[in-house]
Amino acid sequence: MAVHHDSLPEPEQPDELFVAFANTLQFERGAPVEHLPTVDDLLAWLHERGLISSRGRASEAGKLRRDDREAKRRLTRFRHLRDVLHQVARQVSAGERPDPALLRELNHILRHGLHYHQLRLGRDGNRYEVAQVGDRLDQARATIAASLAHFLAEDAPDRLRVCDNPTCRWLFVDRSPTGRRRWCDMRTCGNQAKVARFRARARAEAASRSDTSV
Numbered sequence: 326m327a328v329h330h331d332s333l334p335e336p337e338q339p340d341e342l343f344v345a346f347a348n349t350l351q352f353e354r355g356a357p358v359e360h361l362p363t364v365d366d367l368l369a370w371l372h373e374r375g376l377i378s379s380r381g382r383a384s385e386a387g388k389l390r391r392d393d394r395e396a397k398r399r400l401t402r403f404r405h406l407r408d409v410l411h412q413v414a415r416q417v418s419a420g421e422r423p424d425p426a427l428l429r430e431l432n433h434i435l436r437h438g439l440h441y442h443q444l445r446l447g448r449d450g451n452r453y454e455v456a457q458v459g460d461r462l463d464q465a466r467a468t469i470a471a472s473l474a475h476f477l478a479e480d481a482p483d484r485l486r487v488c489d490n491p492t493c494r495w496l497f498v499d500r501s502p503t504g505r506r507r508w509c510d511m512r513t514c515g516n517q518a519k520v521a522r523f524r525a526r527a528r529a530e531a532a533s534r535s536d537t538s539v
Contacts, residue, residue: 346469347411352492364389367400371462376465377462385461409427409434409470413477414496415487417483417485418487423477431470431474434467434470438459438466439467440457440460484500484504493509495509
């Protein structure tokens, strides 16, 4: 009896950073579900992933709560990055090379994450400290973009997938031995696909029987 590897449970794999961020926009039955609707949600996600410190999170939250226009601009920039991640993933998953325009966008985001370290006296005026100088949120955004850049350059781009369930579209990296996974999770999207195929066959057989009985 042949063993279908796609039906075997997959070992848990840590998400690539860019995959985790791309999937903050989820699709349920084809409808988008936004998991980062506010700046506070974005800052919490960045903090959980170690992309911004507790002090940095508090500082950015204070500034952005006072400036609604800047808060919206920041959200828009992160969502633009997320759109780029999804577009690159769709093209790579289809066996294509990413569009050069998308790579230019990715490099533009990476450039905005440039920072440097500076030696300066601490607040007490007695000790020196080394501080990282640069925009915290641009650095976080560039780190996410760099995760995709390093994956494409150093990992196995042909293993990047978009879930075959058209109502899901979850991104994942196929780490299975065969490299033939089609769904983000066999127990959910895989089973839904099997049920859909079974119902389609049943309808076709019923229609065929109806035609022959006429």
